Amino acid sequence: MGARRGLTDAALDRASPVPLYYQLAENLETAIRSGSLSSGSHLENEIELARQLRVSRPTVRRAIAVLANRGLVIRRHGIGTLVVPVRVRRPVRLSSLYDDLTEAGQAPTTRLLAYEVVPAPLDVATGLQLSGETRVLHFERLRLASGQPISLMRNFVPLALKEVVTEEGLKLTGLYRLLRQSGIHLRLASQSIGARSPRPREARLLKLGPGAPLLTMRRISYDDAGQPVEYGSHIYPAERYSFEMSVVADSRT
Numbered sequence: 444m445g446a447r448r449g450l451t452d453a454a455l456d457r458a459s460p461v462p463l464y465y466q467l468a469e470n471l472e473t474a475i476r477s478g479s480l481s482s483g484s485h486l487e488n489e490i491e492l493a494r495q496l497r498v499s500r501p502t503v504r505r506a507i508a509v510l511a512n513r514g515l516v517i518r519r520h521g522i523g524t525l526v527v528p529v530r531v532r533r534p535v536r537l538s539s540l541y542d543d544l545t546e547a548g549q550a551p552t553t554r555l556l557a558y559e560v561v562p563a564p565l566d567v568a569t570g571l572q573l574s575g576e577t578r579v580l581h582f583e584r585l586r587l588a589s590g591q592p593i594s595l596m597r598n599f600v601p602l603a604l605k606e607v608v609t610e611e612g613l614k615l616t617g618l619y620r621l622l623r624q625s626g627i628h629l630r631l632a633s634q635s636i637g638a639r640s641p642r643p644r645e646a647r648l649l650k651l652g653p654g655a656p657l658l659t660m661r662r663i664s665y666d667d668a669g670q671p672v673e674y675g676s677h678i679y680p681a682e683r684y685s686f687e688m689s690v691v692a693d694s695r696t
Contacts, residue, residue, distance in 0.1 A: 555610060631669070
């Protein structure tokens with residue numbers, strides 16, 4: 444399907460000192476990152492795109508080369524130019540996915556899949572420093588970035604936070620924002636990252652094929668007083684998501 448969708452020659456400033464090919468690349472990147480050009484869609488061929496935008500074919504070719512270098516499209520012989528999934532690169536720090544996506548201009552949205560009071564599973568009770576069978580608030584969310592599913596998140600918080608962590612609030616914003624708004628500030632977290640294949644329900648919700656790789660993250664977060672506030676178990680499609688971190692050399696090396 445043609446993937447121009449709203450991109451016209453009017454979007455190009457022919458009086459600007461910025462080359463037309465670069466303007467075109469920037470406009471196409473904006474369309475890709477906003478979801479207007481969805482993952483897997485085809486860009487129209489160079490000749491047709493050049494005709495529609497009233498630019499030369501070399502201008503279109505150079506713009507597509509810029510996008511390819513940025514990892515936003517791939518060119519396949521006999522198939523054409525395809526939009527590839529936009530990867531979310533998230534620094535490993537104590538922040539929420541909602542805040543990170545918002546800062547990156549990814550327009551996060553949330554589907555709340557579960558919201559219930561349950562007895563704490565053993566690993567959750569241990570992580571939150573609760574006695575066995577203590578009831579906790581459990582919720583599960585599907586987080587989307589620019590319309591694409593980017594994470595499936597299961598969280599448990601102490602039942603005392605139920606009036607803070609509301610159903611409506613979770614649909615509208617991130618968990619950490621809700622906590623901050625109530626005066627709870629997270630200062631420390633214990634976090635582990637891994638990988639595995641998706642289960643059938645996970646693959647369906649995240650729109651993944653069987654056996655597609657998942658990144659996993661388990662996090663226990665603590666407040667100013669050192670009390671555990673949140674136990675989270677999240678999964679991410681590896682093709683759309685990555686963790687980034689800085690490492691420092693050991694002073695003994």
